[in-house]
Amino acid sequence: MKIEDFASKPPEFILEDFFSGRLRGWGIVLTRMGNLQNRFSIEAEGRWEASANTLSLKETYFFDDGHQDHLTWTIIKRSPSEYDGRETLIEGTAKGEQTGNAFHWTYHREVPASDGSKARFGFDDWFFLHDKNRMTANASLTKFGIQVATLNAFYEREQAV
Template identity: 40%
Template sequence: MAIDTFAGTTPLFLPERFFIGRLEGGAVVESLVGGLLKRAAISGHGELDSDTDTIVFTETYMFDDGHSDTLKWTIRKISEGQYTGHENRLEGKAIGEQAGCAFHWKYTRDTPQGDGKSFKLNFDDWFYAIDDRTSMVRGSAGRAGIPFATAHVAYKKI
């Protein structure tokens, strides 16, 4: 799906607005055949560094198997509708596109698992603004460009 499909839709999903302040959420991860793999509670906090015009966003996933994963993002708007992101476990950088109510975010990350191992996974996430305080995300995770799991995430600004 092309990001341009969402041009003109509202409410706008702007990372520099949505990821600022406190957020809470939840996630379910399903296999491609539909079986539930894991669930997570999410807490996050973001600030805008006005000197560098960079979003500093930290989010922690607490999974139902007891393990957690904390991502410490720095996100920068590089031009209208275009973003880049960095996080300490990324391979390269994250690339984001925004139009209307949607934000498309892609990256590859060495992702810790509940058994203590970690896997390099490709993520392809679509954020959709529901209102000014709520967004839904449909993401896929895979390896070598082949998806094997789908995540459904809800975020709420608090």
């Protein structure tokens, strides 16, 4: 896939709009052979600071084996379609591109396991906006350049009461 493939696909995915506020999500991780590795739920909350072009996003993944993964992102909008991201367990900077209903994000990150250890994986993430309140994410996880797992997640914005 190429990000250009989505240029004319609506609705337009504006990262800072979708991830501002509270979100919930759920998903699965599949092994390289397509077997279910684990399930998870997600709680997230983001805040957009327009004056700094910065999205602050906190995500917690709750895995069915009992372990959790906490991510605290600082995402800077560099242009209408380009983003850079930092997170405490990321090596360097995550690079992102948006066009049409898609957002593409790549980075390397230390991922905590249920036994407390951490392993470094490459991430190739694709996000697809369905409507203003729902989005699907698909991530390819690699180790030494070989795909070892895929992660599929579904996010939904929580509605204000």
